[in-house]
Amino acid sequence: MLPSGADFQQDFFSLFNQPARFQIDATALERSYLALQAQVHPDKFAHLPEAERRLSMQWTTRVNEGYQTLRSPLNRARYLLSLQGVDTQEESNTSMPTDFLMQQMEWREALEEALQGKDLGVLEELEQRVQREVRFLQQQLAVDIDDTRDFTAASGIVRKLKFLEKLAEEIGSAFDELDS
């Protein structure tokens, strides 16, 4: 059961009082987040009746969800596209450009190699290469969403970033594995 208040239905950008753009002011977003938390956090309601405690938990959950959504570039892009009614087709559209797939294969081989050879240097280098590519794609997203409003191209980049996010996770696990 969610609260029925008007504010609870509003989108995350309005909730945090930020313009609905891909390029955001991270400091302003954080300031809004903390100001909201200071009002709704369960610690402020622990001594109050059950109805208010429940409401506080629902609000804080929403504020946390909103912050997670807007703070992460990939989540923010997905969210902006969904507000535009655009389906990013992350499950259905599996056709990726050949050069991107080739690069993925090369990076996955490097990951295997680092794991086999227990080579931290290879892993660190791979991590940096992936991060560079992620930053490059995010710049593209900013252009596609905020400037040219080419949502089809933006959806393509979201699908690529999803691949890279998965790869980054696997690199993280590989660091843990080499460490143990």
Added chain:
Amino acid sequence: MALLQISEPGLSAEPHQHRLAVGIDLGTTNSLVATVRSGISTVLNDEQGCALLPSVVHYAADGEVLVGQLAQEEQTAYPHNTIVSVKRFMGRGLKDVGDVSNLPYRFVEAPSTSSGQAPGMLQLRTAAGVKSPVEVSAEILRVLRVRAELALGGELVGAVITVPAYFDDAQRQATKDAAKLAGLNVLRLLNEPTAAAIAYGLDNAAEGVYAVYDLGGGTFDISILRLSRGVFEVLATNGDSGLGGDDFDHRIYCRLLEKNGLSALPAPDIRSLLTHARTAKEQLTDHLETRVTAVLSSGEVIDNVLTRAEFHEMSQNLVQRTLQALRKALRDAKLTASEVKGVVMVGGATRMPHIQQAVGDFFGQSPLNNLDPDKVVALGAAIQANVLAGNRSGEDWLLLDVIPLSLGIETMGGLVEKIVPRNSTIPSARAQEFTTYKDGQTAMSIHVVQGERELVSDCRSLAKFELRGIPAMVAGSARIRVTFQIDADGLLSVSAREMASGTEASIVVKPSYGLSDEEITRMLHDSNRHARDDMMARALREQQTEAAQLLEAVDNALQQDGEALLDAAAQARIRGSMDGLHAVIAGSDHQAIKRAVEALNQVTTEFAQKRMDKSVKSALAGHRLSELE
């Protein structure tokens, strides 16, 4: 308009009366209780002036239960009946404990809570019957509650109980159940390193990124926090809820067995040698060598010299395990060791010189040892309890904590699909849609697990949920939306709704390691020192206190926002409901008060929502309303 007089002599709390609340550090080795007095967090001592209550419970055959020092004195003579370090068993099955041959207990594998599931939480056979770790912990908590009520001269409004940050859902739930059993109202389960950070941060006006390295008797946590203008934000946490000072004792114990060619000792000898091992470990903190002498029940004499170097060498890999967790936490926080401004050391086990050395080397700076590592957690918990109880503290601060382990559900082929990633700020929720795979299917089962691994079998099973009452439809057309909610205590709850028809699906929760409400009730009744009448009287008082607080809160809210946010009819409805509660509050009908409280809660829900909306708007308008009261 006349406001209702809500104050009943001797019943309702005075508007600005200090509410008695405590912080409790329920430790593996020792437990403490602290409270805020005159604005200062203070540990409460027992009558002998001791702050630390050894977390040891002795069950005598005549039904007597000893806790603390007195219990500790019985541990060698009655190892089966004297439970030490029970925290290690909280929310754990027998298979989690590992090698039980070096533990002097008679374990009982509890029956599983549902068919086809792993056995439930382990139990211990004592002279006073089979005991769950929850019951044993409740004995410790009860002693601390009584200590606090005597010292503070009244019943407690509630307590903040600390848990290791890396405790999973089952361990947290077990802790909360133990507190309930001990007659405590749990205001919050607070992570131990976070509690320490509050105590340290407020004391030192700290700003920047801090690490809290917390090595207790049986658990290890590392938390990375950012402290900034009154905000305590946990960035990442990691640890090992099965690694602590006890494991260092155990290394010495094994070395003693080895040196003397011993194996399969009787229980009293195991307990005696473990105690000697702990003493030797403590000796080696200040001395380069120590001598262990003991006489076994067979008459055999143990007489060995241990050097610090030898001890460090045999326990080095335990230290390495803590550093591994540290590296993971830093990676999750996307920080390097050099970006950490200070390292707060918590837990008695951090006194070991090789721990201090390893942590210092890792961060390239000396760890902060200026707070008593045994007390800092309880002190921080007391500060939090004071705020949660509604006592205004001068400075306003905000605590943002995280869940330590990812939450997932079982998918095809025994794989885990993560639904809430680790280090998500809590409270947190995630909704997931499921559908039926057979025509006319009216029930489905969902398996929730916690952990980072890909296979269900490598993660911890939290619960199996059965959704029933799904309307019969063609396969794939039912849309069941399941919401997983993690509350501010880090505990999971689940609700479900069939979207096509709007029916609420009912959920049968079968926690893999938890206790059912019936079991808790049974334990309450089994506890023979809790006469039934006492319990009834206590329940009535609690209900009256809750009612009085509710009346006070609603009255305050009406005074602040009633005119602005509600029309006359809505105000009259609330006032009518307040009258209803007022009419029964002083009586002895527990149920009548409860019903009236529920009615008032119901009728004020919309008002509370409007107040929340207003307060959210004000947060962004850049000016702050006075706190919601």
